[in-house]
Amino acid sequence: MKTYLVTGGAGFIGSNYIHYLFQKYGDDVYVINLDKLTYAGNLENLDDVATKKNYRFVRGDICQADVVDPLVKEADVVVNFAAESHVDRSIGAPDAFIKTDVYGAFILLEAARRHGVEKFIQISTDEVYGSIIDGSFKETDILEPSSPYSASKAGADRLAYSYFVTYQLPVIITRCSNNFGPYQYPEKLIPLFVTNALEDKSLPIYGDGKNVRDWIYVLDHCDAVDFLIYHGKPGQVYNIGGGNERTNIEITDLILTYLKKPHTLKTFIQDRLGHDRRYSVDTAKITALGWVPEHKFERAMNSTIQWYVDNRSWWGKLKSGEYREFYKANYNKEL
Ligand code: NAD
Ligand code: TYD
Numbered sequence: 001m002k003t004y005l006v007t008g009g010a011g012f013i014g015s016n017y018i019h020y021l022f023q024k025y026g027d028d029v030y031v032i033n034l035d036k037l038t039y040a041g042n043l044e045n046l047d048d049v050a051t052k053k054n055y056r057f058v059r060g061d062i063c064q065a066d067v068v069d070p071l072v073k074e075a076d077v078v079v080n081f082a083a084e085s086h087v088d089r090s091i092g093a094p095d096a097f098i099k100t101d102v103y104g105a106f107i108l109l110e111a112a113r114r115h116g117v118e119k120f121i122q123i124s125t126d127e128v129y130g131s132i133i134d135g136s137f138k139e140t141d142i143l144e145p146s147s148p149y150s151a152s153k154a155g156a157d158r159l160a161y162s163y164f165v166t167y168q169l170p171v172i173i174t175r176c177s178n179n180f181g182p183y184q185y186p187e188k189l190i191p192l193f194v195t196n197a198l199e200d201k202s203l204p205i206y207g208d209g210k211n212v213r214d215w216i217y218v219l220d221h222c223d224a225v226d227f228l229i230y231h232g233k234p235g236q237v238y239n240i241g242g243g244n245e246r247t248n249i250e251i252t253d254l255i256l257t258y259l260k261k262p263h264t265l266k267t268f269i270q271d272r273l274g275h276d277r278r279y280s281v282d283t284a285k286i287t288a289l290g291w292v293p294e295h296k297f298e299r300a301m302n303s304t305i306q307w308y309v310d311n312r313s314w315w316g317k318l319k320s321g322e323y324r325e326f327y328k329a330n331y332n333k334e335l
Contacts, residue, residue, distance in 0.1 A: 001028050002118075005075035007062050007108065008041070008082030009033030012184040013123070013218055015045035017081065020222040022049055030054045032071055036061045036100075040085065044314060045183045062104035065111065072111035077229055079121040080108055080156075086187055087127075087149045091273050094148035101152035102159070109163045109171075119170050119229050122160035125153050126177045126214070126239065131276035138282045139175070139237040146274045161235070170234035174225060177241040177281055181218030181300070182307040186315045189213075190301075193252055194308045195315050197261045207271030209249040212278040216242030217300040220293035227291045239281035244297040254298075258305050 004021060008014040010033065021029050035041045037059055049055050060067035062082045072078060082104060084090065084097040105122065112120045129137040130144035143158075145151040163169040184191045193203045224240045232238060246254075249266075256263050308315060 001030060002076040003030040003032065003074055005032045005034060005071050005078045007034045007078070007080045010035040010037055010041035010043055010045060010057075011081060011085070012040070012045075012181075013179055013221060014081040015042075015183050016181060016218045017079065017222045017225065018046060018049060018055075020219060020226065022052070022055075024226065027054055031056070032075065033057045034060055034062065034068070034071055035082065038084070040185050042183070042185075042318075061100075062108055063099055065107050068107050068111045069114070072108065072117065073115040076118045077121070078108060078112055078117055078119070079123065079225060079229075080105060081123050083123075083153070084149070086185075087147045088187070088272065090147050090149035090152070094152070097148050097152040098155075101149075102155040105156035105159055109160060109169065113163060113167050113169055117170070119172060119234075120160070120163075121225060121229060122156060122171060122173045123225070124157040124160075124173050124175045124237075125150065126175050126241070126279045126281045127276065128154040128157055128175060129279070129281075131278055132280050133278060136280040136282040137239070139239055139285055146276055157237075161237070164235040172228050172232040172234060173237045174228060175237060175239050175281060176221050176224070177214035177216050177279060179218045179221050180215055181304050182311070183314075184218075186319055189248065189251065190255070190304065191308060191315065193255050194259070194305050195319060197255055197259050197265060198309065198312070199319075200261070201265070202267040203252055203256075203265050204267055204269045205248055205252060206269060206275060209252070209266075209268060210247050211275060212245050212247055212280070213251075214241045214280055215244045215246060215251075215297065215301075216240065216293060217295035217297075217304075220295050223294070224286060224291055227289075228286070231289050231291070236285075238286045239283050240286060241281045241283045242293050242297065243283070245278075245280060254301060255305060258302055259309075
């Protein structure tokens with residue numbers, strides 16, 4: 001039985017990953033979830049596993065060596081999801097991004113170096129490559145991150161690599177495309193637009209809305225990460241993608257059509273600063289190992305939209321009070 005230390009396990013992808021682990025391994029896994037519970041961390045995401053004997057939640061910061069050290073010592077595998085993850089916030093206030101995404105990763109890597117682990121998975125992102133108009137990025141392409149968020153992720157990505165080269169720490173780095181699914185904080189495109197539409201509010205599309213993202217269902221990302229723990233080669237980077245490139249307008253239309261809401265809710269607003277036009281990754285490397293995403297885009301999108309319809313109590317709280325005020329004040333748009 002392996003012990004997994006999952007950092008950022010109370011966030012969107014981390015909580016889906018913990019569900020995935022229990023679904024896959026049942027009682028034959030021990031999961032420690034280390035999460036600071038920032039605005040993006042929500043223990044409600046894990047209500048159904050909270051009392052399991054093979055699960056433990058630790059509230060703590062990955063930047064704090066004394067918190068991290070004993071947990072890494074206990075772990076066979078570390079999967080580092082913990083991060084500040086929203087590009088818009090990184091434009092207004094980059095500090096926390098540098099602290100958590102770079103320094104936090106450093107603290108985890110140092111603990112792993114001290115104690116030794118079977119695998120250290122650094123969850124990076126396709127955004128580290130920057131924007132691409134034609135074609136798709138390969139793992140060997142140069143990194144040209146363009147937001148403080150993606151630059152902080154690139155820093156951690158390369159730092160993790162250096163721990164493989166310098167100390168032979170068995171690090172694997174994943175660069176996944178945009179995820180969608182349940183439990184995503186309603187400030188990101190899909191949950192923001194679904195919940196706004198449900199409240200008959202406008203959907204604020206940046207610029208001309210023709211920016212392209214490659215969307216992957218979150219459980220496919222989780223499956224790829226776990227696959228790489230067993231089949232990936234230490235020191236290697238792996239792109240992960242869904243193969244579903246869509247413009248933001250296409251995503252918005254799909255949401256409005258599913259919810260039978262008027263397309264006049266679409267509102268074009270001032271573009272995001274430094275807004276990357278298109279992300280696209282070449283996934284031949286992970287495909288060659290035998291991994292492909294399972295979920296079909298349209299069906300997974302529909303079930304995701306329906307999840308937000310059915311779980312109003314989950315997002316209703318997040319879209320009220322102080323967060324709404326924060327959003328209005330900082331981004332001049334409704335959350
Ligand atoms: P999220 O913002 O929903 O969750 C981040 C979690 O990390 C939260 O639970 C938060 O409380 C926790 N956290 C933040 N700072 C921390 C700290 N200092 N110590 C401990 N915990 C801390 O993010 P997400 O969308 O689930 O993304 C998870 C990871 O996947 C991130 O590393 C992100 O860069 C990466 N990623 C995300 C996507 C995507 O589409 N969402 C795509 C590729 C990669
Ligand atoms: P987002 O979900 O923030 O992910 P990322 O910027 O990391 O790809 O945004 C996805 C796309 O949607 C991106 O091109 C920006 C756009 N977008 C809007 O047009 N309006 C919004 O309110 C948000 C949050 C995003």
